Amino acid sequence: MTPFHFEDFREERVIKRGRNYVAIGDWLGRKVVVKQFRKATWANHLIYSFFRKTKAERSYENARLLLSNGFDTPEPLAWSVRKSCGFYLDSVYVCAFISGDTLKEAMEKADAKRRAELISLYGKVMADMAQKGILLRDSNLGNFILQTDENGNERLALVDINRLLKGKAVTPLALLHAFGRSGFEGEEMEWLVAYYSQREGRSMSGVMSRYLSDCRRRSLIRRMKHCLKGCRMWQI
Secondary structure: OOOOOHHHEEEEEEEEEOOEEEEEEEEOOEEEEEEEEOOOOHHHHHHHHHOOOOHHHHHHHHHHHHHHOOOEOOOEEEEEEEEEOOEEEEEEEEEEOOOOOEHHHHHHHOOHHHHHHHHHHHHHHHHHHHHOOEEEOOOOHHHEEEEEOOOOOEEEEEOOOOOEEEOOOOOHHHHHHHHHHOOOOHHHHHHHHHHHHHHHOOOOHHHHHHHHHHHHHHHHHHHHHHHHHHHHHHHO
């Protein structure tokens, strides 16, 4: 792996500049995406210094894992970490640039028939990964890039992959929560559940009940927190 240094990177377009820095540009003659994980809590600075792999290193390893299992993600090229006096400051992940709409963008432009095709593609990818013990926790539809292979078949490439669950069985309930984090609800969620049920040859009614119960509980907790926050502001 070639070490990454910012002085070798020629920035062409900034995608995000804030908590994290994400930019497209040229690095050693290749068009790449650079993601710098900047802000972290004091506790995470300590954790990344001594106890846990950085987000950049996890992104690099997760990309290699996905590719080795037949799933698409931009080619991982490098990762680096910056420390001061042995303590973590920030880390950088570099991968090849790929073009294409995000699944979120494609869904927003799609008619009903096309939307159903995209949901089917999403459901298959998520179920295939779950079958191999892999789950993308940050399953926002903006983290899937629509691609077409040499045979004209559509595929989904995963990006923003530092939060990947791996190495243990993915439960149906965990998969349903991933569907929910992707924004699916109503008939589209029902279709995904029915697809997974048919594929696995098992009833999902009990799992769906638990999922809905979890959603109600989390919604109640959010409302309570919002109410308590409003009360504190009123007192001030």
